[in-house]
Amino acid sequence: MSKADESTVTSDLSAATEQPADDDTILSVRNVSKHYGGVVALEDVSLSIKENEVLSIVGDNGAGKSTFIKLLSGVIPATSGEFYMRDPESHDLEQIVLESPAMAKRAGIETVFQDMSLSFQHDVAANVFMGREPLKDGLSGKLFRRLDREYMEQRSIEALDEIGFEIDPNAITEELSGGQQQAIAVARALISDPRVVILDEPTAEVSVEGSQKILDLIEELQASGKTVIFITHNLQEVFDVADRVAVLRSGSLVAELENDGTIDREELVGHMTGAIQQE
Amino acid sequence: MAEVDASVSRDSGLGITSRLLQSREVGAILAVLVLFTLGSFIRADVFLSADNLVGIIRNTAITAIIGYGMTLLMVSGEFDLSVGSLMAVCAALVATMYGSGYPILFIVLLVLFFAAIYGLFQGLMITKLGLPSLIVTIGTLTLLRGANLVILGGQTATIPSDNFPRLLFYIGGVLDLGTDAFLVSRFPLQIVWTLLFLVLGYYILNKTAFGYRAMFTGGNKESANRTGIKTDHVKIINFMLVALLAAFAGMGQLAFTQAVSPSTGQGVELIVIASVVIGGTNLFGGEGSMPGTFLGALVFALTQNILVLAGLGVQLFQVFTGIFIIAAVLIEVLSRDLRLEYLTEEYLSPLKSLSTETESFFEYVRGDVQGIDEPLIFAAVGTVIWAVATLILMTVVDTILGWEFSFVIVSPGVSALGTVPLIAFLLTAGLLLLTAIFLHASVKALGTRRDFDTTLQGVIYSFAPAVLLFVPVLLIGWSFVTPLVLGSVVLIAAPILYLLYQSTRVLHEFSSRNALLAVGATIVLWLAVGVFTATQIGIVG
Amino acid sequence: MAEVDASVSRDSGLGITSRLLQSREVGAILAVLVLFTLGSFIRADVFLSADNLVGIIRNTAITAIIGYGMTLLMVSGEFDLSVGSLMAVCAALVATMYGSGYPILFIVLLVLFFAAIYGLFQGLMITKLGLPSLIVTIGTLTLLRGANLVILGGQTATIPSDNFPRLLFYIGGVLDLGTDAFLVSRFPLQIVWTLLFLVLGYYILNKTAFGYRAMFTGGNKESANRTGIKTDHVKIINFMLVALLAAFAGMGQLAFTQAVSPSTGQGVELIVIASVVIGGTNLFGGEGSMPGTFLGALVFALTQNILVLAGLGVQLFQVFTGIFIIAAVLIEVLSRDLRLEYLTEEYLSPLKSLSTETESFFEYVRGDVQGIDEPLIFAAVGTVIWAVATLILMTVVDTILGWEFSFVIVSPGVSALGTVPLIAFLLTAGLLLLTAIFLHASVKALGTRRDFDTTLQGVIYSFAPAVLLFVPVLLIGWSFVTPLVLGSVVLIAAPILYLLYQSTRVLHEFSSRNALLAVGATIVLWLAVGVFTATQIGIVG
Amino acid sequence: GGLRSTENTETPGEQDDGGNGQNGGGGSDELPTALRVPLVAPPTADSMDLSNPSNEEREMVFVTHVVDEFMTGIIVGMNDALNNVGWSGEFIGPSSHDPAQQVETLNTTISRLRNGKDAIATSILNRTQYTQPVKNAINNNIPVASFNTSVYSGEYKEMMDKFGIVIPYVGQKFVEAGVAVGQTGYERAKEKVGDDTQIVALPTTSAPDHPALSARAEGIRMALEAQGDVEVLDTLNVSGDQAQAINRVDTKHKSNPDINLILGTALQGAIAGGRLVENQGLKDEMTVGGFDLPEPTLQGIRKGTIEFTAGQDPYSQGNMPVNMMWNYMERGIPMKDFNTGISVIDQSNIEFASRRSGSWGDLQNWQKQNY
Numbered sequence A: 001m002s003k004a005d006e007s008t009v010t011s012d013l014s015a016a017t018e019q020p021a022d023d024d025t026i027l028s029v030r031n032v033s034k035h036y037g038g039v040v041a042l043e044d045v046s047l048s049i050k051e052n053e054v055l056s057i058v059g060d061n062g063a064g065k066s067t068f069i070k071l072l073s074g075v076i077p078a079t080s081g082e083f084y085m086r087d088p089e090s091h092d093l094e095q096i097v098l099e100s101p102a103m104a105k106r107a108g109i110e111t112v113f114q115d116m117s118l119s120f121q122h123d124v125a126a127n128v129f130m131g132r133e134p135l136k137d138g139l140s141g142k143l144f145r146r147l148d149r150e151y152m153e154q155r156s157i158e159a160l161d162e163i164g165f166e167i168d169p170n171a172i173t174e175e176l177s178g179g180q181q182q183a184i185a186v187a188r189a190l191i192s193d194p195r196v197v198i199l200d201e202p203t204a205e206v207s208v209e210g211s212q213k214i215l216d217l218i219e220e221l222q223a224s225g226k227t228v229i230f231i232t233h234n235l236q237e238v239f240d241v242a243d244r245v246a247v248l249r250s251g252s253l254v255a256e257l258e259n260d261g262t263i264d265r266e267e268l269v270g271h272m273t274g275a276i277q278q279e
Numbered sequence B, C: 001m002a003e004v005d006a007s008v009s010r011d012s013g014l015g016i017t018s019r020l021l022q023s024r025e026v027g028a029i030l031a032v033l034v035l036f037t038l039g040s041f042i043r044a045d046v047f048l049s050a051d052n053l054v055g056i057i058r059n060t061a062i063t064a065i066i067g068y069g070m071t072l073l074m075v076s077g078e079f080d081l082s083v084g085s086l087m088a089v090c091a092a093l094v095a096t097m098y099g100s101g102y103p104i105l106f107i108v109l110l111v112l113f114f115a116a117i118y119g120l121f122q123g124l125m126i127t128k129l130g131l132p133s134l135i136v137t138i139g140t141l142t143l144l145r146g147a148n149l150v151i152l153g154g155q156t157a158t159i160p161s162d163n164f165p166r167l168l169f170y171i172g173g174v175l176d177l178g179t180d181a182f183l184v185s186r187f188p189l190q191i192v193w194t195l196l197f198l199v200l201g202y203y204i205l206n207k208t209a210f211g212y213r214a215m216f217t218g219g220n221k222e223s224a225n226r227t228g229i230k231t232d233h234v235k236i237i238n239f240m241l242v243a244l245l246a247a248f249a250g251m252g253q254l255a256f257t258q259a260v261s262p263s264t265g266q267g268v269e270l271i272v273i274a275s276v277v278i279g280g281t282n283l284f285g286g287e288g289s290m291p292g293t294f295l296g297a298l299v300f301a302l303t304q305n306i307l308v309l310a311g312l313g314v315q316l317f318q319v320f321t322g323i324f325i326i327a328a329v330l331i332e333v334l335s336r337d338l339r340l341e342y343l344t345e346e347y348l349s350p351l352k353s354l355s356t357e358t359e360s361f362f363e364y365v366r367g368d369v370q371g372i373d374e375p376l377i378f379a380a381v382g383t384v385i386w387a388v389a390t391l392i393l394m395t396v397v398d399t400i401l402g403w404e405f406s407f408v409i410v411s412p413g414v415s416a417l418g419t420v421p422l423i424a425f426l427l428t429a430g431l432l433l434l435t436a437i438f439l440h441a442s443v444k445a446l447g448t449r450r451d452f453d454t455t456l457q458g459v460i461y462s463f464a465p466a467v468l469l470f471v472p473v474l475l476i477g478w479s480f481v482t483p484l485v486l487g488s489v490v491l492i493a494a495p496i497l498y499l500l501y502q503s504t505r506v507l508h509e510f511s512s513r514n515a516l517l518a519v520g521a522t523i524v525l526w527l528a529v530g531v532f533t534a535t536q537i538g539i540v541g
Numbered sequence D: 001g002g003l004r005s006t007e008n009t010e011t012p013g014e015q016d017d018g019g020n021g022q023n024g025g026g027g028s029d030e031l032p033t034a035l036r037v038p039l040v041a042p043p044t045a046d047s048m049d050l051s052n053p054s055n056e057e058r059e060m061v062f063v064t065h066v067v068d069e070f071m072t073g074i075i076v077g078m079n080d081a082l083n084n085v086g087w088s089g090e091f092i093g094p095s096s097h098d099p100a101q102q103v104e105t106l107n108t109t110i111s112r113l114r115n116g117k118d119a120i121a122t123s124i125l126n127r128t129q130y131t132q133p134v135k136n137a138i139n140n141n142i143p144v145a146s147f148n149t150s151v152y153s154g155e156y157k158e159m160m161d162k163f164g165i166v167i168p169y170v171g172q173k174f175v176e177a178g179v180a181v182g183q184t185g186y187e188r189a190k191e192k193v194g195d196d197t198q199i200v201a202l203p204t205t206s207a208p209d210h211p212a213l214s215a216r217a218e219g220i221r222m223a224l225e226a227q228g229d230v231e232v233l234d235t236l237n238v239s240g241d242q243a244q245a246i247n248r249v250d251t252k253h254k255s256n257p258d259i260n261l262i263l264g265t266a267l268q269g270a271i272a273g274g275r276l277v278e279n280q281g282l283k284d285e286m287t288v289g290g291f292d293l294p295e296p297t298l299q300g301i302r303k304g305t306i307e308f309t310a311g312q313d314p315y316s317q318g319n320m321p322v323n324m325m326w327n328y329m330e331r332g333i334p335m336k337d338f339n340t341g342i343s344v345i346d347q348s349n350i351e352f353a354s355r356r357s358g359s360w361g362d363l364q365n366w367q368k369q370n371y
């Protein structure tokens, strides 16, 4: 599973801005902080995500994982800090603004949120295409373009099938089981062929078998050239699929570990809980 | 229930009937059917005449046209109470400006522009500042009502028929088809617009990305935002649409009536919202139906027509409008899950066990019945039965024997359809509530460990014989002598008291003595109320 | 945000001022303060007289007493539009029954019992059948309004002063203190009840388990249910409470006015709901404040009083009531997060960059400004500035030089406080919207890849010089000669056009030529509108 | 009878006097009564120097129970009079019929006005609510006149007991006005259909909760029922919405095609009746009449679709109180009742009538700019 050769622990990352981005960096986060009123959810986090890697972010409850994800997906604006992304054409790292979900999407970042963010009273096909409804020519050519409902249904069957689920596209989301709902959220993220896929605890609601499907899916995504950021509380899953692990504690990035088979579970937990302090 | 393509049922393999029964509009369809039957029953010749039907459809115009906009707005999770005032202001602007000689095209464009700006403004205040739309639009409703007064200078403004502008005619005039040429002699053009906007509205809501986004906005704003939908924009556009439609409706109404007064459009907002909800649109957003809204508007138009045909006096008119609104919502909600089994499962079978094996029935209630939902269905069915019995017997006897019937506000005729259920439910509720309160006070004093719900369960099932209440009511209504009335009351009260005793014993796990005491105390309390009432009334009589 | 003890701020270690500023009622407190200042400013001698203040507080009685019940009901997630009609029906019942000779105690008990049954009924329909309370109560509102008509026979019923029942006096009579004995000569007892119910309501909402359960019910019904709270019961009890309070308020009003007419209580429901929301209760349930509701009612009573004192004409009265409602909600919402930094951060600093380094400012906008929220704040602040400037200059010149000012509906006086902002915002919105539409059409034709929002950003910032609009408005208002007016308009328009050119070039990444073309097309379109309007108006003139 | 009681169910006919105390108090065997007016010195008596009369600037406020369309004529009359005598003033009241709110406004206004200098006019809808504010005004040396509605009109003794002065009333009596319209309607209908045809009359109201309209409807009914050959249908609620009214009158006529007399108590009913006549070509069979002179009614009369309407002189209801108040405060002449009566407007006098009162609104706007 492990692809990297070296095991390095970078404990102090505050200098990240100065160091030139590696050639294989796709997304670079520099000195990002997020405060909710007086609550400091993230403090001065810098992190580079490499092209085509699977990066796992771990941390205790309330460490700031979901907050980090929300920043990357444009749901909430950062209090301070910058984001850089590699331009697919010029191959340069260019600064991007992530202040709305639309911006993140434009940049090719898609997210499966912890709460799934589905519209539960609507059906599966509608949820899969939410915010990206396909159109076809309407009453008078381009003028009254209308929804391509057939395409939506057919494509959502396919998309769900690709991740190993069979769900009626006309079923109401509310009436599905937790796992099925999670599958819809994943299918929605994949439908637009993003460059970076972020999954916030995608296995929390699904069965053992379902979890394995999602882990397989992550590998498939990687195989197809995508970059994956993956959050979970299940350390075994981390060891199984991650190339690298970033550890958040109380809003700070405390460790970055290469998953080359040498990560010690105790050590990782130590970083998470603070038993291992930064030098 | 909550499909995205809201008006198409999920399983398209079903027959037309079951598809209809599963659709969002089933309640409105049922209500329209009921009213249609009622209308034909009251005065078929007039009601079913082509002219009258055309008139009814025209009468939906305002409600429906504004309603389409309101449907979209409510689907996206907001609403607007100012539409009635806005429509009046727009009509007033057109009438006064036309009166001062401005060209009609200019006026109409200006008024539509004004409406758009107004909608934009309201939308901005509500989305960007986060003000609650209910309150903001209570404010704008009042403001615009005042503006209407200012514009009209307190007077009725008219569009003179000898200088009637062509454009206004197209917006809401009445086409003269020449008598006898067609089934109808005069055709109001508002009907065309009502149907045109229906098709357009349906298309927008169900067939475009915008419609879907409105649904998502109302369904789960947060999620919609996260997928990049600009929910604020969706809402603002809908505020603008509803304002534009209200302006258009106002101009149409002006064209039809050729007059606009300070009170034009008053109360329209409530009728529009009621129609939209009766048509199956979710009050809290996310789902809606354009055909449903049209049907909802039709419910109101039919109500008006039928009430006039029924020849109700001026004072009952409003009472019945209210009853019809409630009935329509009832039909709309019940049609979703009313099952005939209620009659057998929740009424007949408890009734049977109650009469054949009282004690074990109450033991079953103590053990297996949770809360008061089941007992309430039992009570409701019982009340419906005695109301219907009263209604039928009263009408039949009135028609055949000609005995005059009069009980409180009930007298035979169409109005009885509303008054009898009203009285029946109020009477039953009063009896049950007071008895339950008295009995609970008694068992509490005697040291029960059960709660009020348990007492209520017992009381409701014990009042099963109250289904015979139609007997004394009819006797009173026909002015039979008092002993006869009292006799019938006693005949009903006796088994109730026995059942109360049994239920108290079993449900509260009381000894026979305590149960007797509790029921006795209840009777004493009732007697006290009775004596008090009697003396008080006696003072007058 | 959603604290349980809703009216106590979270951090109790703060000083009194910051505690006040964080409390749920801060909006209502501010609104009351503003109105109080306004009243003292208009006619201090009358406004601040003890009799007048007592009158104002009395005038809160109906709204506040019903409002307390509505607060509880809204906290538990429902509301009731029928309170106005119910209060009228109860008053009508008392007046007519008393007129027929029934003893007053009996009548009052009967009416309260009726109200309880009514509330029970409404509650059952809404909770057990799942009907939406908005629509059901639109129905009952209509029904009861009709019932009131029936009870009163279309006439006004009175309680004769020579046979005024003692009990009714206690409920809402006016105590005669004898002249000069106290500061006030007559003391309405409704005030006592208003305050008593306030304390009681506060206790129930904030200090009892029932209050907490009501909050949970409204906060998250599903979760509340799962923890064993009988949410249906909570709601039903609240429906009964609000009905009882409405009945009580109706009797109080009857006692005070000694008369009840068919239109008594019309529109009360909207005022009550608006007061409750202005007082900080969440429209969607879960949180509320009793003192806030009282303050909300006070806002309305003050509004009425001040409008009468200001001597506004009858037609503007309603316009201003509307404006006051909106202003009160605005204050209530803005008080939560209005910061003075808006002025510097969102207005002054953009303005500075805009004037000193136009191009790089627009580059910053292109790169860093998302959506139109920031530009909207910029536009709003600018509009407020020119509205205030107009208001001050107009008033000062009117007072000192006596020049008469008249612009559309604006003339000096108290009413200008409402009309100037209204006109300012409408004018700005119209200018911005039309320009944005024209410009976007032009850039679209020239092939931009950016969306409407971008155009709007550019237009809004380009209209920064519009803050000087008060100059032409004042010139027009003082009837200066046309050339002077036009000159000032051109002076404002020229920099706007330059900024439009720059913003188009930068934001849409256009060549200079294309940017010029786009702005030119916009000018042409504006000219077309201008010429069209001018000819149309010319037809009249 | 059997078990059914055969008790007489008929109750002795209750005479409803309209509840407004609008009884003229006229039994025929009473002695003729004079219009008694006490001479009470005005608050201005001390400063009054009649040998060298000065005109002080005063304020006179009109407080009404509702501001509806009808009031516009009153406002116009008030403005003219105020301008003539050189006083300022305003007209104020709730937007929907609301005596409680009116009393509130009355109280505030009385405390706002200058004692001994200013004056007030109000409508008085019942005997109880208004007593306190009116007494209060009089005690504070603010003289009171009443207009449009007053329950005290003609009750000399009662007013002297309560207020020590007569509150003059300028206005009409609603029931009586209804009777006049009912009689006129009957006569006009008979002219149209001939003596042999039975009259089927439909009274309408647009606001059943408006006591003045209820009283008019009552009067109409009384007048028609007094005729032998009239079938009076239940009063139809046409609602305040004009389109609704057109529909309802149309439907009613369809279900009862014998109707040949439609009488409205406010504008909606008459307009709807006129519309019916126009659409169905009923000019020769149907008589439509109503109250007041709103533009659509005048248009109907011009076209011949509406037969007549009853003017009740709103102008004087605003004008006279000011003039009488001036007479009182500047010259010490006591104020007295002024009946604004009723004038029938039909095709014979429509031109002048509409030139005169067809556009109170325009006149009001003119006044706003010029006074």
Ligand SMILES: Nc1ncnc2c1ncn2[C@@H]1O[C@H](COP(=O)(O)OP(=O)(O)OP(=O)(O)O)[C@@H](O)[C@H]1O
Residues within 6 Å of the ligand: A036, A039, A040, A041, A059, A060, A061, A062, A063, A064, A065, A066, A067, A068, A114
């Ligand atoms: N909307 C908010 N307002 C205020 N504080 C917030 C908000 N959202 C999160 N926080 C705070 O920010 C911190 C980080 O929260 P976050 O949801 O990112 O944690 P997490 O690492 O995802 O935890 P978990 O594993 O439990 O999901 C927490 O202390 C939380 O209380």
Ligand SMILES: Nc1ncnc2c1ncn2[C@@H]1O[C@H](COP(=O)(O)OP(=O)(O)OP(=O)(O)O)[C@@H](O)[C@H]1O
Residues within 6 Å of the ligand: A174, A175, A176, A177, A178, A179, A180, A205, A206, A207
């Ligand atoms: N409210 C509902 N209406 C209709 N069907 C429902 C509803 N809730 C659940 N279902 C259906 O019932 C089945 C079981 O759902 P349930 O949520 O109990 O599964 P589960 O075992 O909890 O699964 P998971 O592990 O994915 O949470 C599913 O097929 C689901 O579609």
Ligand SMILES: [Mg+2]
Residues within 6 Å of the ligand: A065, A066, A067, A114
């Ligand atoms: Mg999380």
Ligand SMILES: [Mg+2]
Residues within 6 Å of the ligand: A177, A178, A179
């Ligand atoms: Mg599950």
